[in-house]
Amino acid sequence: MNFWNSLSSTAKMVAGALAAIFVGLHIFLAIFYFGPFWFGTHTPTQPIAFSHKLHAGTNKIPCQYCHTLARRTEAAGIPSAEKCMNCHGYVKAESPLIVEIAKKFENKEPIVWQKVFDLPDHVWFNHKRHIKKGFKCQRCHGPIEKVDVVGRSNDFKMGFCIGCHRDNEAPTDCWTCHT
Amino acid sequence: MSTSSGHAHGSAEHKAAFNDLTDVEDIRDPEAVPEVVRSTYDDADIFRDEKEFNDHTLRPMFYTTKAYFIFVIALSLIMAQGVATFAVQTYYGLGQTNMHEPLFWGSYIATFVFWVGMSHSGTIVSSLLRLSHANWRRPILRAAEAMTAFSLLVAGLFPLIHVGRLWRVYYMFPLPNQRTLWPQFKSPLMWDMMAISVYMVGSMTFLYVGLIPDLAIARDRAIANNNWRQHYLKFLALGWRGSNREWMVYNKASLFLAVIILLIAPSVHTIVSWDFAMTMTPGWHTTIFGPYFVVGAIYSGVAGVVTLMIVLRWLFKLDDVIRILHIDALGKLLVVIAIIWTYFYVNEYIVTWYSHKPEEAHMWAWQGERFPHLLWIMLGGSVLNIFLLSWSRVRRNVYMMFWMSLLVNAGMYSERYLIVVPVLTRRDNPFMWTDYLPSGTELSIIAASFAYFIFLYAIFIKLFPIVTMADVKEGVVISGDMKIGRHSVRVQARE
Amino acid sequence: MGKIKVKLFNYKKQNDYKWAMTIDLDRCNGCGACVVGCQAENNVAVVGEEQVEHGRNMQWLRIERYVEGTYPDVKVRFLPMMCQHCDIAPCESVCPVWATYQNPEGLNVQVYNRCIGTRFCGNNCPYSARFFNWYDSKWEKNQENQLNPDVSVREKGVMEKCTMCMQRIRRGKDLAKDEGRPVKDGDIQPACAQTCPTNAITFGDINDPHSKVHDLAHSGRAIRLFEEKGTHPAVLYLKGGSGNVY
């Protein structure tokens, strides 16, 4: 503080202005370049605590056993409660979470799963093409078989898509994804 | 602080005292020199000494009347309504304007071209006169250069006001981003953005470099009076002392800057003209647009300088610094430029007429049919006034010159409007022919832009010296009287 | 960020497809079904009475009416007008942000999320086929449900225009790729071609010598609009008499 007081008023003004410009510039650059990392993560609470680690990791159920639509259409799709009951009619049927699912299934109530990986409306993504090309789900969705609660491990900014498309000689025409 | 003024004209001892200071031997008998000669050549030697000159020229900066505050508040109100209208326009969308398909550019772009044009006289005139050692330039440089800087600031707003998605405008900047997308440099708008920002940097630097010695004078005055201005003046004057090293470096750098500015300025308005000429719209797609726009810009700019000079002279009683001779000389410049501009204008018609292209011929006919009033303002203000301006009694009459210069700018504004709007109302596809008048939103934003310009100027006058004092003093230093036989003439030392 | 590859002289690369459209003016009876089809397919905003009065009629495809002759000997001609997808497009080179450009399949791209709304492209389009979102588009409660999910709803302040139903082209190519074959003629039909009751509009790959559009283009009746502008549109108009461009 002594040092600050020792400065003349002009020097204080200059120092203040420079500091303001410096800080402002860095805030701008930080938001511009790192904003997605800081504000982009998204880990919603699911209506039923489903663990990908248990299903895909420990029990090694393939992703497309439940997300069947991924290889058929552009949307990967969320499995219906019926699909859960296929196994859970017999496996651990008395566990409280399963009972909850079973109750909803009986009553024909929808389970409102929260979407984790969401793309903006102006992006058109086709799961089918990427699966058929032979890409692993983990390439974009991260190590999903290792986490209990799924969060957005990837911000899906355009550079991510474009970089991969360039490396694999996929089309980089804008209309491939945007209309 | 003493206030001296023009009535010290005849006083011999005043002159002798000031000339003593600069140590030029005064052999002139004031009675013997005819009045005309004196009014052409004397620069600042009506002041008793340099201190008095400093006091007089710094007076607009340090002394503020109540009327000034009222004026600035009035301007702020006009600006505030403009900002509010703009906020509404941004929130709801550009539908607030009267533009529609296929008339995508309207009065905003016309005003943008007008303000870019206004910015052209200041630095061009200033650097041209500097390079050609025209002695009468000295007191008016600062006012002209400041006009350039401020009209560019105003002009730079219009592309922002006019784009559809203001919040995405940074897509135009070459910022490295993770999308690895880059602006497209083939677009004339990108050239425009580059040119205007470069011109902004150039003219601001030019203005600032010219300011440095005067800032030192103002700084000393502010410190002596313990005025609040000393804080930023100390900083901006860079500790200027006027040593021979500093002057040498300063003169050299001013020369460089004058040359560079003279290279930048014409390129800027040429590029603005390419916004139109590089399209394939009949009426815009003309090779002559580059030089035509540049000359038009200088024309409206010089007229703007004349208006400003007269207003400054009247408001701040600077009539012994900004004299009739300056107005007269600017008037002569105006005549020359007006003739060149008229040549280009007529040329455009002649080429169209000779080419027999029906769509272009129709365009001209449509102009006369739909906008006859603007056409007449343009012809009257920009072409017919050449005859009046050629008359020295008009040029030497301050009131006449004031109205003439306003008329020129009204004419040039109409010209810009006539370039942008009629062409777009009559496009290639006759099914989409349309008509257009600016809406209230557009008018209020345009009014605010004028207020903003005047506001910036008013603030500048209170913060910085408006007269190029160091340059005037240099003029006194390097000029003196020489006796040839019975005649005594003012001569100018030049390296 | 992906690895950036410096591709120096790749610009001659053209894909196999080159989409084109022919519109038979002798068949067009001006019914306007294509306009409605386009509007429904592409989420084109319904701007409302007031905006139409202002001249802000948003129609990617419009029927232009021209009246020939004097009363009583009057004949009305119809000209369906949309983005002509020029090969040498005036709109492309003036966009400062690459929101519009020529794609390798001969279409004129408009990327809404890149557009900043300088509207320079619209000024430079001799066909006046580009439209600007002066306001945010509003949808009535139930209208929202018929929006096409493959097409984004445009924000205020961006340009838009005919895309030749890019979403359908994309789907057609996707289907063909699944079956491991090139796109067949007739696989893809834009909304306007599908709706046209007189079959005036034909869409296809003009590089394919067996396609219908190729035949029509070489039928000796094809003309381009504003040929003298040198824009080389991909939309060809067919009319009686001479005027062969192919």
Place this chain on the structure above:
Amino acid sequence: MSDHYTVLGLYRKVAIKTKTVDRVVEEFDLKDGEIESLTSAAYPDGAIVDDKTLHHEVYKQQYLFPFLLGICGFFLGIALAGGTGYIMNMDVGGKPPFSYMPTGVITYETTLACAVVGSLLSIFYFGKLPNWTERAYDPDISDGALGLLVKLDSTEDQDRAAAMMEEMGAYRVHKGKNNF
């Protein structure tokens, strides 16, 4: 020159001042840069103090700043408009990513922009500005007084020079150590 004594004399007339300059230079055997004149207006080069080293420096080197920075700006422009067209390539059907006209325009502008910056920097570098710390100066200079600034090695020299200046007609003399 780390330890020097400064004398600043203020004059009213150029002729007297130049005579003083001659005498002081002869008396103390001053070299270039040890004597400076402070004025409020630009006198022609060498009119009061003839500094050959300074002349050489400014005339031979100052143009290098705008010139070299202009060259940098030239390459910056080519890289910006031409180079990025290649690196950040778009799939534009059959059109070249590089075009001459835009590259030319952008290069022209960046060249001049950098030259402007170079001119400004040359003032800072050669004029030894900015220097906001208190230096030998008198506010009278901006009101038309002519200052003569001499840098000397000892107190005796300082006193002698001050006396000499007063004798030659300086109306005010400041003395100080390492600038005052």
